[in-house]
Amino acid sequence: MSSKKVFLLVIAISIIGACNYGKNATDSSDTGHVSLKQLCEKYHTDKCPGGHNYLGVYELFFNPFRNVAKKVAEIGIAQGASLNLWKDYFPQATVYGIDIFDNSNLDTERIKTFIGDQSKRENLQGFITKYGSDFDFILDDGGHSMEQQQVSFGFLFKHVKHSGYYIIEDLQTSIYKGEYGSKPEFGTKPDESNATLTMIRTFINTRFINSVYLTNEETEYLNKTIEYCSVFSTNNNSITCIIKKKDS
Numbered sequence: 001m002s003s004k005k006v007f008l009l010v011i012a013i014s015i016i017g018a019c020n021y022g023k024n025a026t027d028s029s030d031t032g033h034v035s036l037k038q039l040c041e042k043y044h045t046d047k048c049p050g051g052h053n054y055l056g057v058y059e060l061f062f063n064p065f066r067n068v069a070k071k072v073a074e075i076g077i078a079q080g081a082s083l084n085l086w087k088d089y090f091p092q093a094t095v096y097g098i099d100i101f102d103n104s105n106l107d108t109e110r111i112k113t114f115i116g117d118q119s120k121r122e123n124l125q126g127f128i129t130k131y132g133s134d135f136d137f138i139l140d141d142g143g144h145s146m147e148q149q150q151v152s153f154g155f156l157f158k159h160v161k162h163s164g165y166y167i168i169e170d171l172q173t174s175i176y177k178g179e180y181g182s183k184p185e186f187g188t189k190p191d192e193s194n195a196t197l198t199m200i201r202t203f204i205n206t207r208f209i210n211s212v213y214l215t216n217e218e219t220e221y222l223n224k225t226i227e228y229c230s231v232f233s234t235n236n237n238s239i240t241c242i243i244k245k246k247d248s
């Protein structure tokens with residue numbers, strides 16, 4: 001290639017680079033190429049690197065359906081950082097949030113909040129009655145107690161669509177001798193027999209769910225419809241679990 005052609009090629013590459021420069025997470029008009037971690041520049045959820053650091057794992061699972069997801073839900077809203085992150089990442093989806101506190105100030109065309117206690121089935125039924133079923137995923141980042149995590153999982157898994165996901169975050173509250181496990185608000189027994197992580201590990205080893213918080217009907221449904229559970233421990237002593245529903 002002549003030196004003139006090389007020069008023109010370098011100029012062209014520089015122009016393309018300059019056009020893309022600045023197209024980062026703060027450009028909300030086009031987020032189709034932006035990763036979950038990049039969205040942390042804009043939305044400071046504790047799932048980001050520096051916090052629990054779950055987003056690298058979620059990118060692997062969520063990226064294949066980011067442009068087709070229609071309904072995603074999260075228990076635990078706080079200031080709404082993660083609801084906004086999902087809204088940008090899934091351009092076709094409506095994002096639903098459940099929290100014990102009123103967060104209706106966050107409601108928009110594509111974000112819908114609901115007041116409810118995740119440990120009360122009647123509250124969860126109220127959410128489903130209002131917004132319907134068939135979620136691409138439901139993620140639990142609520143109160144993190146054993147009862148809250150397992151009641152929500154048992155009740156809501158049937159409202160995840162086939163091939164969808166249910167995610168339970170912050171399973172470190174299951175570890176009694178860990179930083180959080182002995183805090184009374186999480187209700188973890190010293191022998192961890194009621195712990196959510198124990199329930200998941202038992203399923204991985206036996207393919208049967210065993211939980212004192214679930215009804216027989218819920219247990220039977222989970223045993224029939226879970227395809228797999230994957231547990232991820234991040235470099236920040238945080239543990240999340242991704243549970244896949246069978247495709248039929």
Ligand SMILES: C[S@@+](CC[C@H](N)C(=O)[O-])C[C@H]1O[C@@H](n2cnc3c(N)ncnc32)[C@H](O)[C@@H]1O
Binds near residue numbers: 044075078083
């Ligand atoms: C860790 S914050 C959520 C953070 C948010 N998901 C994010 O990443 O930006 C936990 C939230 O769970 C809510 N919460 C606590 N107990 C709950 C319960 N029993 N039912 C529903 N939400 C609950 C709290 O009010 C709080 O807003």
